[in-house]
Amino acid sequence: MPELPEVEFAARALRRWLGGRRIASADAPESRIFRGSDRKEFSRVLQGESLDWIERRGKYLLIAFRGGAGLLNHLGMTGKWVRVPPGAPLPSHVRARLELDSGEVVAYRDTRLFGRIAVHRADELFSLPEIRGLGPDPLVDGVDAARLHERLARSQRPVKVALMDQALLAGLGNIQATEALFLAGIHPARPASSISEKEAKELASAILESLQHTLKIQGEGDSITYVEEPRAENPFRIYGRAGSPCPRCGTTIEKIELGGRTSAFCPRCQPR
DNA sequence: ACGGATGTTCGCGC
DNA sequence: CGCGCGAACATCCG
DSSP, rough: SSSHHHHHHHHHHHHHHHTBBEEEHHHOSOOOTTTTTTTTHHHHHHHEEEEEEEEEEETTTEEEETSEEEEEOOOOEEEEEEETTTOOOOTTEEEEEEEESSOOEEEESSSSOOEEEEEGGGGGGGSSSHHHTTOOOOOHHHHHHHHHHHHHOOOOSSSHHHHTTTSSSOOOOOHHHHHHHHHOOOTTSSGGGGGGGHHHHHHHHHHHHHHHHHHHHSSOOTSSSSSOOOOOOOOOOSTTTTBBTTTTOOOBBBEEEEEEEEEEEEESSSSO
């Protein structure tokens, strides 16, 4: 699920859920999400801990505890933090859980196991190669149009593939890149190097607009608390809407595959 | 019923 | 080095 907006919501939810609470116990079954780390260490260092701070950089969560331990967490494709009331049954595919002094359980679910949790020292989280390798975070650093243009100019890849490069800009995935290109009126298959300075400027605004739009529509309610949510309808403008009319001009939305991912675009609003 | 697609990332080979 | 592809995995849809 998670691109920048979902990860931002996970950060906010975890701040609320863990803030001012003590972790009575932590545990996790053996699973791939601890690759490069140790699930037993996870349980050991979190026992009795309380939250110090949580930050998001791109699609990564950095979680620091007062005792000095830290977690680096990536939600992969299907990772999600959920809160389970005291006594309520745990959902399926829980890969790590924190039992709070209140009896609530804060759990990390991840059906496809593409996510990751790694234990580090809190004071080294920002120095990890995963974080140092990220480009600017649109919400934290803003999107500098000139810098974006310069980076795009160096790449022969389709502009949509370049936008999903986390070293170029941190946090965009298939949905946000698709939506931003639509808003900017740029065809996703255009070579990144063909984007003009003016287009880069429009793209920079479109990226922020798309992220903020998504944050706004997904921000209502406490939907991250675990409940069986009814399948919501597609809230995006053109992502996943191939075959439907363009919301702006009515032309039928098309799709193409770029970098192994499906991209929807309006052939009229986003000409080659 | 089964093949194909799914919001991500990494590593390999050219 | 830049780029493309397949793999890691489970579920859902047509």
